[in-house]
Amino acid sequence: MTKPDPTLAAIAKAISTEPTGLLPEDAPFDDTQRRFVDGLLLGLAAVAEAQGGKSQTAGGTALTILYGSQTGTAESLSKDLRRRAAAEGFAATIAELDSVTPKDLAGIEHLLIIAATTGEGDPTDNARRFHAALMADDAPALPGSLNYAVCGLGDLSYAAFNRAAQDIDTRLDELGATRVCDATLCDVSYEDDYESWRANVFAAPAFADAAGEAATPSQQDAVEPEPTFTKARPFTATVLDVRRLSGEGPGKVVNHVEIALAGGGADLGYRAGDALGLWPVNDPGEVAAILEAAGFTGAETVLLKDGPAKLRSALISRFDLATVKPATREAWGNSDTQGECHIIDMLRSGVSGLTPQMLIDGLRPLQSRLYSISSSPEAHPGEVHLTVGELRYDLNGTERKGCASSFLGGRVQPGSTVGVFVQRAQHFHPPEPDRPLIMIGPGTGIAPFRAFLEERSARSAEGDNWLFFGDRTQARDYLYREQVEGWHHSGLLTRLSLAWSREGADKVYVQHLIRREGAELFAWLERGAAIYVCGDAARMAADVDRALHDVVAEHGEMTDKAAADYVDALIQSGRYCRDVY
Numbered sequence: 001m002t003k004p005d006p007t008l009a010a011i012a013k014a015i016s017t018e019p020t021g022l023l024p025e026d027a028p029f030d031d032t033q034r035r036f037v038d039g040l041l042l043g044l045a046a047v048a049e050a051q052g053g054k055s056q057t058a059g060g061t062a063l064t065i066l067y068g069s070q071t072g073t074a075e076s077l078s079k080d081l082r083r084r085a086a087a088e089g090f091a092a093t094i095a096e097l098d099s100v101t102p103k104d105l106a107g108i109e110h111l112l113i114i115a116a117t118t119g120e121g122d123p124t125d126n127a128r129r130f131h132a133a134l135m136a137d138d139a140p141a142l143p144g145s146l147n148y149a150v151c152g153l154g155d156l157s158y159a160a161f162n163r164a165a166q167d168i169d170t171r172l173d174e175l176g177a178t179r180v181c182d183a184t185l186c187d188v189s190y191e192d193d194y195e196s197w198r199a200n201v202f203a204a205p206a207f208a209d210a211a212g213e214a215a216t217p218s219q220q221d222a223v224e225p226e227p228t229f230t231k232a233r234p235f236t237a238t239v240l241d242v243r244r245l246s247g248e249g250p251g252k253v254v255n256h257v258e259i260a261l262a263g264g265g266a267d268l269g270y271r272a273g274d275a276l277g278l279w280p281v282n283d284p285g286e287v288a289a290i291l292e293a294a295g296f297t298g299a300e301t302v303l304l305k306d307g308p309a310k311l312r313s314a315l316i317s318r319f320d321l322a323t324v325k326p327a328t329r330e331a332w333g334n335s336d337t338q339g340e341c342h343i344i345d346m347l348r349s350g351v352s353g354l355t356p357q358m359l360i361d362g363l364r365p366l367q368s369r370l371y372s373i374s375s376s377p378e379a380h381p382g383e384v385h386l387t388v389g390e391l392r393y394d395l396n397g398t399e400r401k402g403c404a405s406s407f408l409g410g411r412v413q414p415g416s417t418v419g420v421f422v423q424r425a426q427h428f429h430p431p432e433p434d435r436p437l438i439m440i441g442p443g444t445g446i447a448p449f450r451a452f453l454e455e456r457s458a459r460s461a462e463g464d465n466w467l468f469f470g471d472r473t474q475a476r477d478y479l480y481r482e483q484v485e486g487w488h489h490s491g492l493l494t495r496l497s498l499a500w501s502r503e504g505a506d507k508v509y510v511q512h513l514i515r516r517e518g519a520e521l522f523a524w525l526e527r528g529a530a531i532y533v534c535g536d537a538a539r540m541a542a543d544v545d546r547a548l549h550d551v552v553a554e555h556g557e558m559t560d561k562a563a564a565d566y567v568d569a570l571i572q573s574g575r576y577c578r579d580v581y
Contacts, residue, residue, distance in 0.1 A: 148179060247477070259420065268422055276370070277423050287312060321343055374450045390409040438524060511543040532576075
């Protein structure tokens with residue numbers, strides 16, 4: 001009788017199990033193929049470990065990279081990390097945090113996590129289940145052989161700065177895993193902190209001692225070629241048109257912006273649902289006010305990371321002129337300004353001994369902005385459209401305005417150039433042409449759904465379409481009214497539900513319409529509809545999520561637990577997707 005081959009036995013056992021997340025999310029396999037290949041990789045790793053060697057795959061030691069991403073930045077950094085890992089002697093796989101459970105982590109030796117925080121300190125949509133399971137009282141103990149490090153992405157201006165990443169880092173340590181270096185909690189200007197964390201990880205003994213054979217540059221490119229145009233290397237695009245969408249009178253101003261992408265090549269090819277990254281420049285008037293308050297002319301020379309520059313030029317294009325961060329107060333010493341304030345407020349209150357270099361050292365780097373694309377390349381080849389609300393508000397008795405939104409709304413003209421790049425969404429694209437589609441996007445949240453409807457129209461998609469839209473008043477705030485009502489009259493929009501919060505005795509929002517039309521909405525879900533939401537994460541999207549759970553419980557005659565399971569199944573099947581911020 002022939003003795004069984006232990007290698008084949010291990011592989012067969014692995015293939016028979018559930019997927020482990022070793023296979024990248026973007027691998028071109030269906031569920032059956034994914035299960036087989038994922039199991040094959042796990043089986044080979046198990047054989048290598050059983051034979052007493054390092055847990056290696058071709059090209060290096062096995063490394064798992066997990067991410068929680070809302071806008072795509074954490075996912076993009078995970079791909080960068082995979083390229084770097086190949087050069088360091090690791091064969092890395094990347095996946096969303098929700099693709100694994102805490103129990104799955106027990107079989108991993110080297111784990112890196114990049115987790116963004118969204119809303120009011122919440123984990124991203126593709127990390128919510130993992131986060132909840134990890135924080136649960138019954139989360140499993142983890143072995144000390146699990147070597148991990150966490151990098152968080154957040155915004156220091158929010159009270160719950162990087163809370164999701166901090167939760168994950170602390171909990172992994174509590175459960176017994178081995179932290180190889182302190183968690184790095186990045187602000188919006190994350191580049192330097194991320195690179196420092198990355199270097200610390202691969203220098204840590206648990207990683208340095210386990211590194212396998214480093215990949216060659218050509219092999220690294222095969223793992224994940226870096227795009228030509230990125231946040232760090234934007235494409236110089238030409239503005240075609242800027243026009244006001246909102247009506248006259250008091251209220252938020254919303255503009256429609258059209259940008260040409262001709263000459264950008266494949267890297268600027270986008271899909272409906274993707275976002276456009278855009279680099280703004282500061283208002284020269286605000287720069288002049290900063291210089292006046294600081295007592296400088298702007299001709300002074302300051303030292304930047306890439307060399308010397310004139311102060312005025314640096315303030316125009318390199319630095320955030322609003323945000324006061326802890327490093328600002330540290331660089332400038334004690335300030336009499338208390339409470340919420342901007343840079344101009346601190347300067348006007350007086351900063352003792354301020355020099356041009358101190359001014360620069362206290363500022364946060366200017367950041368690109370991400371906007372949901374509001375056009376379909378099927379309808380507008382070679383162009384990209386944005387729907388941008390101008391941010392204006394009062395602080396300390398004076399009007400303030402958003403840098404990028406005022407740049408696009410008033411300081412760029414047709415023929416102007418802007419630096420742009422495409423931020424690709426992983427899961428926020430129109431569903432199959434025959435699937436019913438429910439879209440919920442009040443205010444500028446309509447942006448991706450204009451793109452979805454343009455694409456469904458261009459492709460003669462057969463699935464029904466239902467749009468929930470609203471704002472303050474119909475007369476002033478009905479964005480893309482002519483186009484939307486044209487789609488409704490033609491039948492492309494099967495249903496159109498509008499909520500105007502400042503008309504009538506009661507304030508009506510989209511979540512109220514969801515409950516009011518709950519029976520029909522649930523019927524759409526039962527026949528396979530996908531539901532998409534775009535807008536504010538902390539308020540609108542949270543209210544919509546609660547309304548959706550209530551509708552499923554009421555009209556599906558379910559308990560709260562059963563309704564939660566139903567909605568979770570929608571998420572896992574890709575039928576409930578959110579583009580929130």
